[in-house]
Amino acid sequence: MRTVTDVLAAMGGVGSTSNLRQAGVPRGSIEAGVLDASVQRIARGVYALPDADPLLVHAARHHAVPACVTAAAAAGLWVVSTPDVPHLAARHGRRIPGCVVHRGSVPPTYLDVVCQALRCLPPLDGLVVAESAVKKGLIQLPVLRERFPALREKSILSLVARIRPQSGSIIETMARYLLEEAGLTVEMQVKIPGMGHLDLLVDGLLGIETDGFDHHSSRSAYREDRRRWNVTVVRGVPTLRVTFEMLAGKPQEFVLMVQRALATYRSAQ
Structure with a gap:
């Protein structure tokens, strides 16, 4: 049986009760981990390893995860510059101290991350993220085009039209x-x-x-x-x-x- 610490490590150091239970960790093992301090309860139904990434811990306390340019950089996509504050995604969309919050699904898919970047970042920065995702085969151009049907997002669709998967860097x-x-x-x-x-x-x-x-x-x-x-x-x-x-x-x-x-x-x- 996998231990709660092993499962949390595989999740990046942070996970919810439902995530842990789905991975086969008994509820008693979770509580035992909290008691012996090998696991920390950082919010209701959310647990973390003591050495987990502080950003992931901060996000998880607010039931959020990395998104947009922050998630893009973590995924190895091209990023022009690291933002002054991290970008997170949360279903509730409420303000989180020290962060930019994108309301959306959790966790965001690669397609979600690219769409967030195109809507949120300056045009060049958004294009760079999107082009690298297409180049790496993480998203498909026709599917990306379908995410911007509204007339008010015509400028973003024009930017998507400039994506060239053959770009070398x-x-x-x-x-x-x-x-x-x-x-x-x-x-x-x-x-x-x-x-x-x-x-x-x-x-x-x-x-x-x-x-x-x-x-x-x-x-x-x-x-x-x-x-x-x-x-x-x-x-x-x-x-x-x-x-x-x-x-x-x-x-x-x-x-x-x-x-x-x-x-x-x-x-x-």
Whole structure:
């Protein structure tokens, strides 16, 4: 028989009486765990391990769970920035101190989390979460479209239409969005003979390659990166390298850099 601590650990450290009972834990074992302090009763019908995540404990005390961008980050989806306060979901929808509360089903599905992000976050942040969920196969685009039938949510549906599952990274998604917002034409994963695929091609002229923090994980990766760079030069495709920090911290500077590069190379043609 699985112990109450084992079951709670498998649940992430927090669980309700019904969750524990469904997992086969006898009610007597739950009470025994409380008595010997291996388990804490944090609210009526809600229990936690002593070392459980404080956020999960705080949420559970209010019969809530992580949602929106907080749940997205925990699930490994792309997130532009961590919010100042956690986002939670609760059926009651009441205010919870120090949190943003989304009224909805508990626990939220991946589809729920994506819809919350699209409605709650700035457009780029919502797009990044949604695109990564589609890319990872956690949700399906046709199903996501069906969640926004109301005319008042036309702007969100337009954002959903911009999801590109072939995006290779959060940096590609962010760069593409910023450049499209500036009125530029952006192609993704453009094949360059002898090089492979260029991350982005802007206005059919300027290449964009994205650098993550782990881009050069080995000497061979560094050499391959330089080989690819040299091929773009030989093929006449000037290419800029951009980082997450640039896109997140100085998006206008990034767009201006691309516009200036385009102007320079157009005048040289």
